[in-house]
Amino acid sequence: xxxxxxxxxxxxxESGAFIExxxxxxxREGALSGLRFAVKDIIDVAGYATGCGNPxxxxxxxxxxxxxxxxEQLRAAGAACDGKTVTDEVAxxxxxxxxxxxxxxxxxxxxxxxxxxxxGSASAVACGLVDFALGSDTGGxxxxxxxxxxxxxxxxxxxxxxxxxxxxxxxTFDTIGLFSREADVLVRAAQVxxxxxxxxxxxxxxxxxxxxxxxxxxxxxxxxxxxxVQGLRAQYPGRVHSSSLADICGDSKAxxxxxxxxxxxxLQWGEIASSLGAWIAAAQPEFGPATKISFEMVxxxxxxxxxxxxxxxxxxxxxxxxxxxxxxLLCLPTTPAGAPLRNSGQDRRSDYYRRALSLxxxxxxxxxxxxxxxxxxxxxxxxxxxxxxxxxxDMHLLAVARTLAAHLGAASPDA
Amino acid sequence: xxxxxxxxxxxxxESGAFIExxxxxxxREGALSGLRFAVKDIIDVAGYATGCGNPxxxxxxxxxxxxxxxxEQLRAAGAACDGKTVTDEVAxxxxxxxxxxxxxxxxxxxxxxxxxxxxGSASAVACGLVDFALGSDTGGxxxxxxxxxxxxxxxxxxxxxxxxxxxxxxxTFDTIGLFSREADVLVRAAQVxxxxxxxxxxxxxxxxxxxxxxxxxxxxxxxxxxxxVQGLRAQYPGRVHSSSLADICGDSKAxxxxxxxxxxxxLQWGEIASSLGAWIAAAQPEFGPATKISFEMVxxxxxxxxxxxxxxxxxxxxxxxxxxxxxxLLCLPTTPAGAPLRNSGQDRRSDYYRRALSLxxxxxxxxxxxxxxxxxxxxxxxxxxxxxxxxxxDMHLLAVARTLAAHLGAASPDA
Numbered sequence: 001x002x003x004x005x006x007x008x009x010x011x012x013x014e015s016g017a018f019i020e021x022x023x024x025x026x027x028r029e030g031a032l033s034g035l036r037f038a039v040k041d042i043i044d045v046a047g048y049a050t051g052c053g054n055p056x057x058x059x060x061x062x063x064x065x066x067x068x069x070x071x072e073q074l075r076a077a078g079a080a081c082d083g084k085t086v087t088d089e090v091a092x093x094x095x096x097x098x099x100x101x102x103x104x105x106x107x108x109x110x111x112x113x114x115x116x117x118x119x120g121s122a123s124a125v126a127c128g129l130v131d132f133a134l135g136s137d138t139g140g141x142x143x144x145x146x147x148x149x150x151x152x153x154x155x156x157x158x159x160x161x162x163x164x165x166x167x168x169x170x171x172t173f174d175t176i177g178l179f180s181r182e183a184d185v186l187v188r189a190a191q192v193x194x195x196x197x198x199x200x201x202x203x204x205x206x207x208x209x210x211x212x213x214x215x216x217x218x219x220x221x222x223x224x225x226x227x228x229v230q231g232l233r234a235q236y237p238g239r240v241h242s243s244s245l246a247d248i249c250g251d252s253k254a255x256x257x258x259x260x261x262x263x264x265x266x267l268q269w270g271e272i273a274s275s276l277g278a279w280i281a282a283a284q285p286e287f288g289p290a291t292k293i294s295f296e297m298v299x300x301x302x303x304x305x306x307x308x309x310x311x312x313x314x315x316x317x318x319x320x321x322x323x324x325x326x327x328x329l330l331c332l333p334t335t336p337a338g339a340p341l342r343n344s345g346q347d348r349r350s351d352y353y354r355r356a357l358s359l360x361x362x363x364x365x366x367x368x369x370x371x372x373x374x375x376x377x378x379x380x381x382x383x384x385x386x387x388x389x390x391x392x393x394d395m396h397l398l399a400v401a402r403t404l405a406a407h408l409g410a411a412s413p414d415a
Numbered sequence: 416x417x418x419x420x421x422x423x424x425x426x427x428x429e430s431g432a433f434i435e436x437x438x439x440x441x442x443r444e445g446a447l448s449g450l451r452f453a454v455k456d457i458i459d460v461a462g463y464a465t466g467c468g469n470p471x472x473x474x475x476x477x478x479x480x481x482x483x484x485x486x487e488q489l490r491a492a493g494a495a496c497d498g499k500t501v502t503d504e505v506a507x508x509x510x511x512x513x514x515x516x517x518x519x520x521x522x523x524x525x526x527x528x529x530x531x532x533x534x535g536s537a538s539a540v541a542c543g544l545v546d547f548a549l550g551s552d553t554g555g556x557x558x559x560x561x562x563x564x565x566x567x568x569x570x571x572x573x574x575x576x577x578x579x580x581x582x583x584x585x586x587t588f589d590t591i592g593l594f595s596r597e598a599d600v601l602v603r604a605a606q607v608x609x610x611x612x613x614x615x616x617x618x619x620x621x622x623x624x625x626x627x628x629x630x631x632x633x634x635x636x637x638x639x640x641x642x643x644v645q646g647l648r649a650q651y652p653g654r655v656h657s658s659s660l661a662d663i664c665g666d667s668k669a670x671x672x673x674x675x676x677x678x679x680x681x682l683q684w685g686e687i688a689s690s691l692g693a694w695i696a697a698a699q700p701e702f703g704p705a706t707k708i709s710f711e712m713v714x715x716x717x718x719x720x721x722x723x724x725x726x727x728x729x730x731x732x733x734x735x736x737x738x739x740x741x742x743x744l745l746c747l748p749t750t751p752a753g754a755p756l757r758n759s760g761q762d763r764r765s766d767y768y769r770r771a772l773s774l775x776x777x778x779x780x781x782x783x784x785x786x787x788x789x790x791x792x793x794x795x796x797x798x799x800x801x802x803x804x805x806x807x808x809d810m811h812l813l814a815v816a817r818t819l820a821a822h823l824g825a826a827s828p829d830a
Contacts (some may be wrong), residue, residue: 027719044689048798066692069685069721076722159574159782162682163586165689171578192722195729267577270484274459274580277481305483306440307491307607314575314610321807356494367574392736 007128009107017104017123020048021083026075031117033078033186038133040117042091043176044068044165049093052167053087053098053117056285068165069191070134070176072360077192081370082130085120089291090276091136091169092118092178094144094347094356096339099288103342108150109381112339113346115145118177122149124181132180136163139171139268140360143386146372148339148383152186152401154178156394158367161193167251170271173231173264173364183402186371190398191303197395204236204400205327207387208243210362213258213332216355220378221333228375228385231408232331242333245362247317248330259360264361266309269301290347297348313365319390329400332359334372338381362388369394375408422543424522432519432538435463436498441490446603448493448614453539453548455532456499457506458591459483459580464495467582468502468513468532483580485549485591485608489690500535502705505582505691506551508532509559509771510761514703516602518757524561524796528761529753530560533592534749540594547595547604548800550728551578553585554683555775556671557592558801561787562577564795567601567816571595571809573782585686588679588779598817601786607815612810615787619651620742622713622802625777627672628747631770635793643790643800644825647746655746660777663745664734672773678731679776684716703760712763728780736806744815745803747774749787753796777803784809786816790823 012018019041026033039045041050044064051058064411071081086101096119097103104123106114114123118135122145125133135142137155154177161176168174176193180186189196209229215221233240246255253259279285280295287295324330336355340346345352363370368391372384387404389397426435434456441448444564454460457467459479466473482704486496501516511534512518519538521529529538533550537560539549550557552570561568569592583589591608595601604613629637648655661670668674694700702710739745751770755761762766767777778785783806787799802819804812 028722030722044693046692047740062697064693065696066688067718069689069725072685072689072718072721073725074460076719157585162686162725164583164686165692168583172574196726197729197733270487271577271579272485273481273587274484274577277580278459278477278479281480282477283713303482303487304491306487307443307445307489308490310484310577311611314612318612 001045007197009128010105012129015123015127015128015129016102017085017107017120017129018293019051019084019086019101019120024075024081024129026078026080028076028078028244030077031192032074035079035131035185036082037074037079038082038085038130039071040121040135041087042136042161042167043071043134045071045081045084048084053089053101054284054285054287055100057090060283060358066165068151069162073193074189080098083084085124085133088117088119091117091138091167091281092291092294094140094353095290097146097342106149106339109339112148112381113342115148117141117341120295122146122151122179125181126151132178132185135177136166137175137177138173139264139357139364141195142179143333143334143360143370143372144356146179147384148382150374152180152374153372154186154190154398155363155370156190156194157369157392168275170268172271173268176291183405187398187402189395199395199399202396204239204329205325207232207236207329207331208248209240210332211242211244213254213359216257216358217333217336221337221383224376224378224383225333225385228408229331232404235404235407248323249323250315251319254316254319260316260361260365261354261358263309263312264357264364266301266305267313269298270303270309272298293347293349317366320368323388326390326393328390329397332386334384335359338378338383355406367391369397371397371400373405383390416733424518424543427544430520430538430542431517432500432535432542432544434466434499434501434516434535439490439496441493441495443491443493445492446607446798447489450494450546450600451497452489452494453497453500453536453545454486454493455536455550456502457551457582457672458486458488458549460496460499463499468504468516469700469702469827470515471698472505472632473499475698476673481580484577488608489604500539500548503532506532506553506556506582506707507709509555509768510705510755511560511629512757521564521754524754526756527563527796528757530563532556535559537561537566541566541597547593548602550592550594551581552590552592553588553600554779556774557594558749558775558785558787559771561594562749562799563797565596565789567598567789568787569601569605569615569813570778570785571605572784572807579590583690585690587686588683598820600642602813602817605809609809614814617742617811619654620740622647622655622744622746623663625745625747626657626659627670628774631672631773632748632751636798639791639793639798640720640748640800643823647819650819650822663738664731665737666734669731669734675776675780676769676773677732678724678727679779681716681720681770682728684713685718685724687713688716706766707814708762728769732781741805741808742811744812745804747801749799749801750774753793753798782806784812786812788816788820802808
């Protein structure tokens with residue numbers, strides 16, 4: 001069994017990535033023997049508290065006595081668990097600055113935020129403290145920190161990897177995702193979590209460069225990603241095309257990212273209120289300033305719009321499903337810009353946040369898998385290129401991404 | 416807007432279907448205006464406690480302050496909510512006898528159990544007290560009581576209808592399902608919950624009579640369902656064939672229902688432990704005798720087998736997905752026999768329970784939609800015929816089921 005030893009760039013303390021450090025051995029030998037992973041602190045590990053990034057949550061919930069299914073699955077495949085990592089409060093931010101537990105280090109750009117909400121898991125991997133890490137991705141919480149920290153990040157097809165033992169947040173969007181520094185480690189861990197789906201050898205049929213997504217990103221991001229996009233064209237000649245979401249989905253409204261953004265936010269807020277409302281009313285938790293703003297938006301949502309917003313979501317999702325055959329892929333920038341500077345006071349009202357969430361809403365609404373590939377930097381900050389696959393075609397998606405990264409060679413931070 | 420007035424067969428008190436009766440008006444007019452529904456008591460309704468069928472749960476959780484997304488969705492489409500219904504403890508049974516809250520009436524067979532765990536929702540619909548009802552279906556908890564009570568039951572494609580505000584139990588299997596007495600009401604309510612998926616006009620391509628499923632059922636059930644199967648053949652000449660699961664899935668192991676049963680149970684137990692373990696350890700709940708046995712089985716599961724069992728589940732699910740094109744259907748008995756007699760001491764070790772859960776595990780493992788159609792009786796107890804559709808093809812499935820029921824005419828209890 002191949003072992004990839006993690007090589008720490010900084011100490012655990014300097015990283016600020018961990019809430020609690022411990023070592024749980026694997027329960028069996030398997031495909032992941034020799035690898036060590038960290039777990040976002042909204043995911044249960046038996047014997048440890050699940051704090052969800054908020055002191056009131058920690059105080060009002062019993063310690064976990066059983067680990068989440070995804071944690072046991074990895075241990076049963078040979079991996080060892082190295083601890084729990086910092087998360088944004090109740091996983092509700094893309095920034096990665098926790099008012100109570102601090103901001104994990106982004107070692108690729110130490111003046112920048114790591115991105116969230118799986119901030120500590122991204123940091124632990126980027127700092128070389130573990131081989132891979134579990135995060136969760138509802139609205140971008142794996143993809144954004146992966147892009148910011150210059151590592152690989154996978155949001156899988158919705159509903160395949162079990163969320164048993166994970167904070168329920170916005171269930172029609174909630175997924176368990178993965179971070180790694182190396183494509184091979186990501187492929188191995190994903191294959192375990194996805195239940196051994198074989199890695200197909202088929203080349204992609206069509207790769208759509210989503211024109212509205214590239215337009216939404218900063219000019220500097222388009223320029224920084226251009227060599228990787230060129231690499232994709234070279235790798236798959238004649239199969240890479242600029243396409244509008246209107247054409248992909250067969251729906252003129254789909255060309256407006258405002259539609260995706262509003263639909264995503266409405267449903268996320270609607271679901272979060274159902275998931276956390278009773279706890280908030282009973283426990284009256286203290287939240288940090290940015291989280292307070294997030295919950296004001298949740299509370300401001302008119303719930304009598306739920307039927308109409310769900311219909312809109314499913315219409316968009318059907319459009320994506322029709323437009324994306326099993327071997328097709330979408331390609332887009334993971335984020336519209338490099339990570340925000342630390343302590344720059346970003347919250348979900350900012351232009352950056354709105355554009356980031358717009359880009360990530362595509363896969364969320366479609367329940368589709370997305371991988372962020374660490375291919376470039378912009379103003380000394382990493383930026384990821386994303387591929388989105390058809391539903392259930394996660395391993396095909398990862399195979400193409402790995403091939404692209406190998407083809408790019410020196411252009412990848414990994415090489 | 417068409418209004419279907421519920422015509423009570425018995426009083427609310429005689430039905431034993433409700434935990435709490437109230438009336439919440441719709442929040443908007445819409446496709447369901449004039450209809451009234453009941454809600455299984457594991458689903459939040461703002462202002463009311465969610466008891467999950469267990470007094471310790473009730474005592475250790477705050478009252479809901481926000482309704483589940485599915486409840487708000489129905490109210491926003493014009494439906495009124497009439498109350499909360501009895502459920503088996505934490506939704507963990509197919510029988511429908513709650514040690515603490517009693518056994519709702521099965522009006523079609525008063526000496527029989529209604530089936531569970533959505534016992535009260537099935538009873539409220541069958542007793543004519545509401546037009547339709549929300550249940551949840553993890554391992555059969557809508558399909559089985561629908562079959563037992565002689566009404567329609569839908570388990571939708573997994574992951575489409577939001578479970579925000581619903582007890583998390585075994586998340587890769589958990590779905591929100593529907594009961595109704597009439598196909599048209601079921602179609603209208605399902606279309607709202609599924610986000611307005613259009614009803615297709617396409618006829619089915621192939622309908623596979625699952626040979627192992629018919630063999631697993633009692634001989635009397637096969638005989639009782641024969642006219643409906645004959646109706647299916649008459650409706651779709653040349654498209655209805657007896658098929659082995661081995662051929663459908665392209666996998667010789669799939670012909671053994673023991674494989675499906677073991678895989679389903681292992682993963683259900685593995686997920687339930689992650690979902691409820693911390694609460695059980697902290698609250699030390701009192702459970703009824705059958706529920707105690709269920710949790711002994713949960714606790715006896717060796718969690719180091721999770722990776723292997725998940726791989727097995729995904730292998731079976733991929734087989735079903737390959738074998739079932741968008742317009743294809745499976746046909747099988749919903750249950751292997753009529754409902755057990757009341758107070759007959761059934762628990763999950765019984766032969767009936769094992770066979771029932773084997774039949775329902777197909778759609779669960781495959782994350783596929785299934786509708787149970789009230790077509791027959793056996794020894795004076797109703798028995799449903801089920802159709803299973805491809806993933807996301809719920810409305811196609813319902814359209815075929817409605818056509819079949821109309822074709823059967825007088826053979827249907829509805830006609």
